[in-house]
Amino acid sequence: MSQNSLTQPGRVEFVAMVAVLFATLAFSIDTMLPALPEIAGTLTPDDPNRAQLVVTSFIFGMGVGTLFAGPISDTVGRKAGILGGLGLYILGAALASRAQTLETLMAARVVQGLGAAGPRIVSQAMIRDRFEGREMAQIMSFVMMIFILVPAMSPAAGSLVIDGFGWRAIFWAFVIFALFGGTWLALRQPETLPREGRHPLRIGIVWLALKETLRRPEVRLYIAVLTLGTGQMFALISSVQPIYDQSLGMADSFAFWFMATALLAGTGTIVNAALVMRLGMRRLAITAYAAQGVISLVLVAAEVAGLVPAEAAFPVFFAWSVSVFFMVGLTFGNLNSLALQPLGHIAGTAASVIGAISTILGVVIAVPIGLAFNGSPMPLYVGTGVCSALAYLLMRRTVES
Helix, strand or coil: CCCHHHCCCCCCCHHHHHHHHHHHHHHHHHCHHHHHHHHHHCCCCCCHHHHHHHHHHHHHHHHHHHHHHHHHHHHHHHHHHHHHHHHHHHHHHHCCCCCCHHCCCCHHHHHHHHHHHHHHHHHHHHHHHCCHHHHHHHHHHHHHHHHHHHHHHHHHHHHHHHHHCCCHHHHHHHHHHHHHHHHHHHHHCCCCCCCCCCCCCCCHHHHHHHHHHHHHHHHHHHHHHHHHHHHHHHHHHHHHHHHHHHHCHHHHHCCCCCCCHHHHHHHHHHHHHHHHHHHCCCHHHHHHHHHHHHHHHHHHHHCCCCCCCCHHHHHHHHHHHHHHHHHHHHHHHHHHHHHHHHHHHHEEEEEEEEHHHHHHHHHHHHHHHCCCCCCCCHHHHHHHHHHHHHHHHHCCCCCCC
């Protein structure tokens, strides 16, 4: 089938397809969580806490790849950018399935993350090609509604794969997922970036686009806020399984409660889709970070004062983790839309710059918080409270758009 014979899919199919491409990221992270104890026992028995680096190494690779995925898509088109990324992602998954050391596994996960940057970033640019402003934010919210089902189901799916075939088989599940999303895109979606709108891939042009993105004070502020939000989110993701295992003694039911967390938190995207056209993206983000900063810091004070009894440890942590992911639904789509709004003519490169900086620096925030795990969720509470408070202060410095 030629490209010209394809017709633009309707909004419902487009949202579902982009959600699947986005979900490559969540599936690659959350499916790994039930495997961390076995990876630790096999590859790093002397320091089991290092197993969580399998998660952050993937995120780091994705952050680096994010810097290149957008400019490449501005040159070769959105479809080629996404499909090329999925090919690299599949290669990384195949290498990871054969890794014999933690370092080799981490290197393969970096490669996998580099590839995952394609569907993650270029899909955003593809949305920007078709929509803008608050309508773009609404489409992003609809995408996130479907996307949230993947992290909800991923730990349970990972547990089933591990029980049936061992933890290495998870990487072949990644291959199957990537092939599904790539085939859907190839068969149904026409190219959204016409040839006359593409830019040659030259360092000078990329550098100019980079400077144009970063010279805007508002964009820099939104990148900083996204960095703080990304850091606290990935710190929670990398630490949540050890907390359920070591802090709460609930390893066997972790997949169920993580699913419940994701499904409840997914209502954040529904709330955002319902309110964003009326209240605006900035106001919703400010409110979300203010609320999360207060919730987390009050919880820190309660823990220090000994006001949280042992029998309340699980419901408190569960409710708090739901609030963190709920906040993501109210902020990330809005912040990306706000940052990209003045950069539609270089949407691919701008999405790459924004995503790369916020992801790489987010990992810098997440790793020390995650490695600070000492059998208690307190490092997470502190890290999230500080990040949300700083994000709120930065958002107050932006102006309504």
